[in-house]
Amino acid sequence: MLKITPYIWLIVFIVSIGGLWFPILGYVMAVVMLTLMTTAVFRGRWFCGNLCPRGSLYDFTVSKMSQNRNVPSILSSYRVRIPVFVVTMGFMIYRLTTALGTQNTFDNIGTVLASMCVTMTIISVSMGTYLKPRAWCAICPMGTLQRVLGGSKYQLKMAHDKCIDCKICEKKCPMDLEVRDIGNNPDCIKCGRCVVACPKDALEF
Ligand code: SF4
Ligand code: SF4
Ligand code: SF4
Structure with a gap:
């Protein structure tokens, strides 16, 4: 996990609230999408565990x-x-296409992106409050996209001979994965919390 990870959730509020007045902030969503698509090719869902503002939230x-x-x-x-x-994705593309035909295209595209951010945040925070905090990450389209683009990349490895079955790693996993049987799980978000928590240094990337 990067040192900035605990603070980048502020971006969600800046885009969601500021985007109502400054549509240009919606383009942060486009930067996020392009970044995660690039990192996914090399590190799977690494973005989710290290750089996603909503994941941090x-x-x-x-x-x-x-x-x-x-x-x-x-x-x-x-x-x-x-x-x-x-x-x-279909709904977002439809709205972007509609915005392309308007007079103030640049601002309207920004508004569409910012409003998507607000909508997703409301849904995901509701899910995270009712279920576990990262419930949304099980179905998030951007998580699914990263899984498809690079789910087999940068896998967690476990030295079974060192493991004492204490299960500390599984208690720390924000994705609720069975870390001891992690294998090649494409939904590991490479946050490294299990690696840090393991008292026997049995886990590494
Ligand atoms: S699954 Fe979606 S919301 Fe969750 S951390 Fe990944 S990109 Fe962010
Ligand atoms: S924390 Fe380490 S020793 Fe404990 S169950 Fe997980 S991998 Fe094994
Ligand atoms: S298995 Fe480890 S690195 Fe992967 S999501 Fe869980 S805690 Fe993070």
Whole structure:
């Protein structure tokens, strides 16, 4: 986890609230999307665990009020993720296409992006409050995209001979993964919290 990770959630508020008055802030969303698509090719979902402003929001603020209910496993299946991806991306592309035909195209595109940020934030914070903080990350279209682009890259490795089955790593995992049987799990967000927490240095990237 990068040192800036605990603070970058502020960007969510700057874009969501500031975007109402300054549409140019919506373009931060475009920068985020381009960055995560680039990093995904080399490191899978690394962006989610280190640079995503919303991921930081869930881990460092939503976690304080979350009910911590288990996330239903069906949410992380492709049966749910693909429809969520198609609907959200389709809706965004439709709105961007509509904005292209207007007079103030630059501002209108910014407004579309900022409003997507607000909508996703409201939905994901509600999910994170009712379920576990990162519940949204099970179905997030950008998480799914990173998984598809580089899910097999930069995998966590475990030295089974060092492991004492204390399960500390699994308690620390924000994605609720079975770290001891991690294998090549494409939904590991490479946050490194399990690596730091392991008392036996059994985990590494
Ligand atoms: S899954 Fe989506 S919201 Fe969650 S950390 Fe990744 S990009 Fe951000
Ligand atoms: S924290 Fe380390 S020793 Fe404990 S279960 Fe996880 S990998 Fe094994
Ligand atoms: S398995 Fe480890 S690195 Fe991967 S998401 Fe869980 S805590 Fe982070």
